[in-house]
Amino acid sequence: MDLALAFATQLCPASAKRTIHELKPFSMNPGAAVKLSFHKKFSCSVAVAPDRIRQVSEVEVENKKHDLLRAVQETQRGLVATADQRSVIEEALVTVEGYNMGEPIELGKLDGTWRLQYTSAPDVLILLEAAARLPFFQVGQIFQNFECRDQSRGGVVRNVVRWSIPTLLEEQEGATLVVSAKFDVVSARNIYLQFEEIKVQDINISEQLQALIAPALLPRSFLSLQILQFIRTFKAQVPVRRPERRSVGGLYYLSYLDRDMLLGRAVGGGGVFVFTKAQPLKL
Known part of the structure; x- marks a missing residue:
């Protein structure tokens, strides 16, 4: 559980909403936390990808x-x-x-x-x-x-x-x-x-x-x-x-x-x- 929390903190900036804190502390499915963390990483990346791709393409x-x-x-x-x-x-x-x-x-x-x-x-x-x-x-x-x-x-x-x-x-x-x-x-x-x-x-x-x-x-x-x-x-x-x-x-x-x-x-x-x-x- 501590590993999942540390990994989620690195994936999204400090100013972003950290949805990981809403998880129940004693979840019987620790894989869900990791899955959610990767989902947050994907969401953060998509927000900047189109502009970067356009600039690189030009x-x-x-x-x-x-x-x-x-x-x-x-x-x-x-x-x-x-x-x-x-x-x-x-x-x-x-x-x-x-x-x-x-x-x-x-x-x-x-x-x-x-x-x-x-x-x-x-x-x-x-x-x-x-x-x-x-x-x-x-x-x-x-x-x-x-x-x-x-x-x-x-x-x-x-x-x-x-x-x-x-x-x-x-x-x-x-x-x-x-x-x-x-x-x-x-x-x-x-x-x-x-x-x-x-x-x-x-x-x-x-x-x-x-x-x-x-x-x-x-x-x-x-x-x-x-x-x-x-x-x-x-x-x-x-x-x-x-x-x-x-x-x-x-x-x-x-x-x-x-x-x-x-x-x-x-x-x-x-x-x-x-x-x-x-x-x-x-x-």
């Missing part, structure tokens, strides 16, 4: 996200990833995806601009490979911009690629390629993209080309000024969707989404994507 998620970003940082957005690196990245992806698996898409979180950190999608890797091989072509930052705030079933997404031609355009951000699509939420985590337009805009010519068109030491003619203005405001738009043919589209699975990371998988073997939140774009 720290764990952030650590796993950092592990994923560390795994992709040396791959040049996936261009030079080896088979071993892709295996490590896939394992890190699956780990992060598991934290909110099955939760429905929150369009309020999805809204905004996301910068590409890594992909295995062939259509994007072709661009990166071309920039690596061709001295007259550069690819800068690649973004996805979602407009879906206050929406419930979909919105607009724009794939934005900054690119340049050295000596003719400004480094890295000489021009912008924008591929626009409408998207609809078709299940808890899937969206369907319906591509509508490809556009080239925001052309920023280099200082060398400006000097060639309108030399600084000579009076700028009306024609040279018109040429400069035309280049700066030039936009080329090509519709993807035409009435006489089916629209181009695809299914996209949002495998993870929080305030600063977006993971996606193009359904049908189109590759994986790792994005982090970026500053808003002016398009």
Whole structure:
């Protein structure tokens, strides 16, 4: 009996109600006291467990996200990833995806601009490979911009690629390629993209080309000024969707989404994507 009382005193704080004192002093079932003491321990633990579990979980998620970003940082957005690196990245992806698996898409979180950190999608890797091989072509930052705030079933997404031609355009951000699509939420985590337009805009010519068109030491003619203005405001738009043919589209699975990371998988073997939140774009 003394052992049971001493054990019960250690399990719950002094300020707590010590139910053990209510036991009859000469109980013929000493095991009941021990059983009650364990019950009190369980009750005390449950009172603090949810907050502690939540805090540990948030720290764990952030650590796993950092592990994923560390795994992709040396791959040049996936261009030079080896088979071993892709295996490590896939394992890190699956780990992060598991934290909110099955939760429905929150369009309020999805809204905004996301910068590409890594992909295995062939259509994007072709661009990166071309920039690596061709001295007259550069690819800068690649973004996805979602407009879906206050929406419930979909919105607009724009794939934005900054690119340049050295000596003719400004480094890295000489021009912008924008591929626009409408998207609809078709299940808890899937969206369907319906591509509508490809556009080239925001052309920023280099200082060398400006000097060639309108030399600084000579009076700028009306024609040279018109040429400069035309280049700066030039936009080329090509519709993807035409009435006489089916629209181009695809299914996209949002495998993870929080305030600063977006993971996606193009359904049908189109590759994986790792994005982090970026500053808003002016398009």
